[in-house]
Structures are given as structure tokens and as C-alpha cells.
Amino acid sequence: MERRSFVKKATLGVFATLLGTDIVYGAKMLEGYKPLGLQEPDPFKLFKKNKEMVVLNDKPWNIEPKAHLLDDKVTPNAAMFIRNNGKIPYEIDAEKWTLTIDGESVKKQKTYSLQDLKTNFKHYTYQLTIECGGNGRSEFNPPAKGNQWTLGAVHCASWTGVRLKDILADVGIKDDAVYIGYHAADVHLSGDPSKEPISRGCPISKAIQEETLLAFKMNGEDIPVAHGYPLRLVAGGWPASVSGKWVNRISIRNKVHDGAKMTGTAYRVPCKPVSPGEKVKDEDMCIIESMPVKSLITYPKSGAIIKKGKSLDIRGHAWAGELEVSAVEYSIDFGATWQKCSLDKPANRLAWQHFSASIEFPKSGYYEVWAKAIDSNGNAQPMVVPGWNPKGYLNNACHRIAVKVS
Amino acid sequence: MNESEFNKKIKKAQRTAYQAAFATAIATALLLFSIYYPTFLVFKNNETQLSTVTLDEDRIENGIHVRTGLVDAEGLMTVVNNCTNCHSSKLVTQNRMNAERWNETIKWMQEKQNLWDLGENQKIIVDYLVKNYPPKKVGRRMQLTDIEWYELQD
Structure with missing residues (x-):
């Protein structure tokens, strides 16, 4: 870009000198060149996303779907939210991609090529629920800073890769290992190469779960670039930031990983409940691990008008972090009474579950259909926004849609 | 004016003429080049849209x-x-x-x-x-707003 701009400028100068005359549009042209080059491409085409998705932020990219776009049992790329902390890597060469395992608690540092990972370890495929820790942030009051996610920052795609535990066993880790931290190829927003946009991780106990993968396929194809091509750590049920994209290094730590966005208030909530707006010291903030129980009504889209006497079929998904969902209920009277939905078992552990119900409305008028999931420990979704926290994480309040019976 | 001075002047005029001819030749060549390869010429395609972008940035x-x-x-x-x-x-x-x-x-x-x-x-x-961009007061759960009503088909 810059080189071309220079060539054009030089060319224009040569012309002006030789012809001994002003070039009428020259000045405008040269000034105008840069803004045109800075225009953003169409993100929906760029990332192959549904046109109804909402762009919260374009630098870095943060895009979320509305609830009805998440109706598929296995989320397609077109409806998957994008939450990036830095810039997508400029150049990705899967042929030359390597993964290095290092850190204080590794017996001997080792580097694998992507091909080594694919050929030397067994492949596994799991459907995994990945939800942004800040999903639902927009409802907190006082408002929490950051991207104001509403409710679409969750997906459950099918991921194929190798188990992280198999790789750790191959490398050999020391007894004092407590945490893993990933490092990746994305670029800090400031462009500073010495800074990482995000470098998070999880305790060894989560890292060695069977479903924790180093994935190279999503829904049977290469992972889309915005979702971490060519290699992504996938840890279902935990904040999506644990599932690092474009991963090229994993450090085995003898302490809690202290990479970017592991410390301070990032992806942490107060260890003890606080009043709304209260100041919380960094040392009183605890790292989010399993995400809480939650559900979404994905059909019909909010705003449905039906004829009196007709029943309404609803459906959606429910998930509960590390746990399973044991029941989903719906209410059409703002929670005064609740009815059971039918609920499927998960495709595998950490996959969301599908629920459905058929609803009769007693008379015409305005209704809200509320859904409430209950996890295997008996925790249900709250109807109001749960405990306030400084960064606006973990809003698992019931989802609702508007329905009119005419 | 003696003969040698005259010769010098003639030579100088010749040099100037050669230079002018050379410059004209280069200019002609560049112009021809840009006619046959319009992408080389920057102001051919973009002038209208670029000038508006500049003004309205x-x-x-x-x-x-x-x-x-x-x-x-x-x-x-x-x-x-x-x-x-x-x-x-x-x-x-x-x-x-x-x-x-x-x-x-x-x-x-x-x-x-x-x-x-x-x-x-x-x-x-x-x-x-x-x-x-000041904080807005909201409750623990807002009314649903911006509902786009539609007839649900079977």
C-alpha cells in the first residue's frame, strides 16, 4: 500500500515536471488515495456470517448473532459470534505452523509441526459449548465497560482435534504443574510486537479432560480464520477466552498462568458478592472457571404473532458449564407458574442440550415466553440480572421472547 | 561577434534543442504508455470517487x-x-x-x-x-423493546 502510494506520487511528479503543467485532479487524488484504502471490507462476506448478525466492534472484530440465528443443533460458522482481543494474524501458513510446549513445569521443551499433531495422535470429535464470559454484559447496571454483548455470544460447534492430555503425556510434565497458558499468533491492537493481546489458560485438571482439544477442524472443515485457523485450544463449558485461537505455544506453569487477561480484573468476578457499583480490589477478584446454567429460545424469533386457539411450538438450547442441564421450564405469566419442557441428553459431555414445548395461550393479548434451565446441582437461572460485578460477566438471567395472540 | 563565439552559440542552441527533443520524447513515451496501460495512470479511474472521499472524510x-x-x-x-x-x-x-x-x-x-x-x-x-455517553439508569430487567412483530407461519 505505502509503496504503491509512493510510486504514484513519484509518477505524478514526473508528469508535472515534464509537461510543465498542473494535473487538475492530482492534489485531490493523492489525498484521497489513503482514505479509500482504509475503508473496511464487508465483515459478513469476509467472515461468511449471516447478514442479521450485529457488529459490536470492528477493531478488534466483535460480532454476535441474535437468538433465532442459533437455532441449529450444531452451530454453523454463519451464526457463530466472533470475539477477538487483538488483530487476526496477518499471515498464516499452516504448512509451517508449529506448536511448542514449554514452561517451568515441562520436563523437556518440545515442538511439533501441525502435521506431527495430526499424524501422531488420535483424533477426537466433540460438540462443545463455548460462551463468552461477558455474554449478557449489556444488562448490568451500573454499566460494565467492554463490548456490550446481549445474548448471542455462545455457540456449540463440532470440533475435531487431538487431546491436549495426549500431547502433555508425550512431552512429559513435572509433578509441580498447576496451570497451562496458551500463546498465539494474533497481534496486539497497538501493533506492539512485545505485547500479547490475550494469553489465558486453565488448571491442569481442566487441561487433561478428555474433551479439551487442540482442534484443527470445526464442523468437519478447516477452522475459519476468525475462529482460530489453523489450531485452536478448545475447552468447552469455560469462558470462551480459555479456548485460545491461533495457538502456537502452550506453557506448562508451576503457578497460575499470568499472561495477558489472566490478571487484574480480566475474566474475574468478586470472590464474595458485592453491591452494584462497589469498588473491588484486584486481590479480591477470582478467576471464572465453569460458566453458569443458561438457555436460549431459538424458535420462534421474538415478535411472533399467532392466531387465537393455535398452539405455539418453541425450542432452544440449554447448557450448564461443566455440569449437565437436568430440566428446562417455560413460563407465559412472568414466572408466576412454570411448565416443563422436553429436554434431550447432550450429544457428549459439555455439549448444549435441546429443549422444546408446545404452548397453549388462554386468551388473546401480549405474552412473554420465558425459559429457565436448571443444572444437575439444582441451580436455576435467575429471572433478574444476577449479582453485579465490575466487568459484567456471567449474566445468566432467563431469556424471553415476545409473542402476541390475535 | 567572431566565428568561434558564433560556433559556441550554435552548439549551445543545438544542445538546448536536443534536450528539449529528449524531454518531449520521454513525455510522449510516458503519455503513450499510460494510454495503452490505463492502470499506470492514477487519475484515470478514481478521480470522481476519490475527490468526494477527500472532501467528506x-x-x-x-x-x-x-x-x-x-x-x-x-x-x-x-x-x-x-x-x-x-x-x-x-x-x-x-x-x-x-x-x-x-x-x-x-x-x-x-x-x-x-x-x-x-x-x-x-x-x-x-x-x-x-x-x-453518560450512564443511563436501568433496572435489574428492562421491558422488552424494539420488538419487530411478524405473522408466524406454520
Whole structure:
């Protein structure tokens, strides 16, 4: 870009000198060149996303779907939210991609090529629920800073890769290992190469779960670039930031990983409940691990008008972090009474579950259909926004849609 | 004027003529080249659209700075120039904070995100943000709004 701009400028100068005359549009042209080059491409085409998705932020990219776009049992790329902390890597060469395992608690540092990972370890495929820790942030009051996610920052795609535990066993880790931290190829927003946009991780106990993968396929194809091509750590049920994209290094730590966005208030909530707006010291903030129980009504889209006497079929998904969902209920009277939905078992552990119900409305008028999931420990979704926290994480309040019976 | 002086003048005139001919030849060659290869010539395709872009880069429509979506108010360009280089203006417009929390956010960006010292501009920026993007009072659960009603087909 810059080189071309220079060539054009030089060319224009040569012309002006030789012809001994002003070039009428020259000045405008040269000034105008840069803004045109800075225009953003169409993100929906760029990332192959549904046109109804909402762009919260374009630098870095943060895009979320509305609830009805998440109706598929296995989320397609077109409806998957994008939450990036830095810039997508400029150049990705899967042929030359390597993964290095290092850190204080590794017996001997080792580097694998992507091909080594694919050929030397067994492949596994799991459907995994990945939800942004800040999903639902927009409802907190006082408002929490950051991207104001509403409710679409969750997906459950099918991921194929190798188990992280198999790789750790191959490398050999020391007894004092407590945490893993990933490092990746994305670029800090400031462009500073010495800074990482995000470098998070999880305790060894989560890292060695069977479903924790180093994935190279999503829904049977290469992972889309915005979702971490060519290699992504996938840890279902935990904040999506644990599932690092474009991963090229994993450090085995003898302490809690202290990479970017592991410390301070990032992806942490107060260890003890606080009043709304209260100041919380960094040392009183605890790292989010399993995400809480939650559900979404994905059909019909909010705003449905039906004829009196007709029943309404609803459906959606429910998930509960590390746990399973044991029941989903719906209410059409703002929670005064609740009815059971039918609920499927998960495709595998950490996959969301599908629920459905058929609803009769007693008379015409305005209704809200509320859904409430209950996890295997008996925790249900709250109807109001749960405990306030400084960064606006973990809003698992019931989802609702508007329905009119005419 | 003697003969040698005359010869010198003739030679000088010749040189000038050669130079002019040479320059004209190059100019002709470049012009021909640009006629046969229009992409080489920068002002061929883009002149109309580029000149409008230049003029309107910071245009305001209905009180909104079109390029960033920020409200047109005192301090706008200070905010544009300091706050939209690293991140999108959308990150500003979707957040609502008081002065204390905007200042904390700036401090956080300086510590973690390489934001420069804003000097006297910090007050201009924070005043702008508090005035145009203050916190709104909401309850623990808002009424559903912006419902797009539609007939549900079977």
C-alpha cells in the first residue's frame, strides 16, 4: 500500500515536471488515495456470517448473532459470534505452523509441526459449548465497560482435534504443574510486537479432560480464520477466552498462568458478592472457571404473532458449564407458574442440550415466553440480572421472547 | 561577434534543442504508455470517487460524525484522534461511564494497551464522553423493546 502510494506520487511528479503543467485532479487524488484504502471490507462476506448478525466492534472484530440465528443443533460458522482481543494474524501458513510446549513445569521443551499433531495422535470429535464470559454484559447496571454483548455470544460447534492430555503425556510434565497458558499468533491492537493481546489458560485438571482439544477442524472443515485457523485450544463449558485461537505455544506453569487477561480484573468476578457499583480490589477478584446454567429460545424469533386457539411450538438450547442441564421450564405469566419442557441428553459431555414445548395461550393479548434451565446441582437461572460485578460477566438471567395472540 | 563565439552559440542552441527533443520524447513515451496501460495512470479511474472521499472524510450528518458514529460536540476531533487509532469508535459509543470510570479506563489503557499520555487532552476527552455517553439508569430487567412483530407461519 505505502509503496504503491509512493510510486504514484513519484509518477505524478514526473508528469508535472515534464509537461510543465498542473494535473487538475492530482492534489485531490493523492489525498484521497489513503482514505479509500482504509475503508473496511464487508465483515459478513469476509467472515461468511449471516447478514442479521450485529457488529459490536470492528477493531478488534466483535460480532454476535441474535437468538433465532442459533437455532441449529450444531452451530454453523454463519451464526457463530466472533470475539477477538487483538488483530487476526496477518499471515498464516499452516504448512509451517508449529506448536511448542514449554514452561517451568515441562520436563523437556518440545515442538511439533501441525502435521506431527495430526499424524501422531488420535483424533477426537466433540460438540462443545463455548460462551463468552461477558455474554449478557449489556444488562448490568451500573454499566460494565467492554463490548456490550446481549445474548448471542455462545455457540456449540463440532470440533475435531487431538487431546491436549495426549500431547502433555508425550512431552512429559513435572509433578509441580498447576496451570497451562496458551500463546498465539494474533497481534496486539497497538501493533506492539512485545505485547500479547490475550494469553489465558486453565488448571491442569481442566487441561487433561478428555474433551479439551487442540482442534484443527470445526464442523468437519478447516477452522475459519476468525475462529482460530489453523489450531485452536478448545475447552468447552469455560469462558470462551480459555479456548485460545491461533495457538502456537502452550506453557506448562508451576503457578497460575499470568499472561495477558489472566490478571487484574480480566475474566474475574468478586470472590464474595458485592453491591452494584462497589469498588473491588484486584486481590479480591477470582478467576471464572465453569460458566453458569443458561438457555436460549431459538424458535420462534421474538415478535411472533399467532392466531387465537393455535398452539405455539418453541425450542432452544440449554447448557450448564461443566455440569449437565437436568430440566428446562417455560413460563407465559412472568414466572408466576412454570411448565416443563422436553429436554434431550447432550450429544457428549459439555455439549448444549435441546429443549422444546408446545404452548397453549388462554386468551388473546401480549405474552412473554420465558425459559429457565436448571443444572444437575439444582441451580436455576435467575429471572433478574444476577449479582453485579465490575466487568459484567456471567449474566445468566432467563431469556424471553415476545409473542402476541390475535 | 567572431566565428568561434558564433560556433559556441550554435552548439549551445543545438544542445538546448536536443534536450528539449529528449524531454518531449520521454513525455510522449510516458503519455503513450499510460494510454495503452490505463492502470499506470492514477487519475484515470478514481478521480470522481476519490475527490468526494477527500472532501467528506470528517463530514457530520444529523449531529453524527459519519466516519466514526460519534456525537458531534465540543471535543469531537480530540476524541477521534486519540481514541479511534487503536480500537473502533464502536467500543466508545456502546459504553457509558462517569468521569471517574472513564479516567480509570484511560489509565488501564495506558498501563495495558500502550495508550500515550493525553496531557491536557484528557480533560477534553473525558468531558466529551461524560456529556455525550453518560450512564443511563436501568433496572435489574428492562421491558422488552424494539420488538419487530411478524405473522408466524406454520
